[in-house]
Amino acid sequence: MNVTLIYFSQTGNTRCVAEAMAEVFREAGHVTRTISLKRASPQDVVEGDLLGIGTSCFSSHAPTPIKAFLENLPPLENKRAFVFPTSDGVFTNVPCTISLCNPIRVWETNAFGAIAA
Numbered sequence: 001m002n003v004t005l006i007y008f009s010q011t012g013n014t015r016c017v018a019e020a021m022a023e024v025f026r027e028a029g030h031v032t033r034t035i036s037l038k039r040a041s042p043q044d045v046v047e048g049d050l051l052g053i054g055t056s057c058f059s060s061h062a063p064t065p066i067k068a069f070l071e072n073l074p075p076l077e078n079k080r081a082f083v084f085p086t087s088d089g090v091f092t093n094v095p096c097t098i099s100l101c102n103p104i105r106v107w108e109t110n111a112f113g114a115i116a117a
């Protein structure tokens with residue numbers, strides 16, 4: 001399987017989670033790319049068998065850059081895709097705001113737990 005992980009990360013937590021996740025996919029035999037949101041294109045979303053989108057939580061919501069990126073993509077409910085938000089622990093509205101931008105399945109992740117693992 002070809003896996004693409006696109007992440008928005010300002011202080012490195014979500015990038016760390018994406019890279020750790022990529023290692024797990026690679027160890028399981030899947031070709032996996034991690035791409036910073038700054039460099040990601042709609043073509044990166046289309047390619048691959050599984051798409052993961054990582055984002056931090058700002059003020060209980062998904063940050064504007066990731067919302068804008070998702071809103072400009074076609075609906076992804078028919079693509080195998082998921083979102084992995086990171087936060088300090090209280091990410092109340094991130095899954096909801098992500099779902100409003102694009103109907104991608106959301107996985108809830110605590111960045112510090114993921115890094116510790």
Ligand SMILES: Cc1cc2nc3c(=O)[nH]c(=O)nc-3n(C[C@H](O)[C@H](O)[C@H](O)COP(=O)(O)O)c2cc1C
Pocket residue numbers: 008009010011012013014015055056057058059060061086087088089090091092111
């Ligand atoms: C301006 C700002 C607002 C934040 N708001 C929240 C919040 O409401 N809830 C929360 O749990 N974490 C909050 N955080 C913490 C980040 O979501 C968390 O540290 C995240 O893992 C950062 O990801 P990054 O290192 O990939 O940028 C906030 C961080 C910043 C800088």
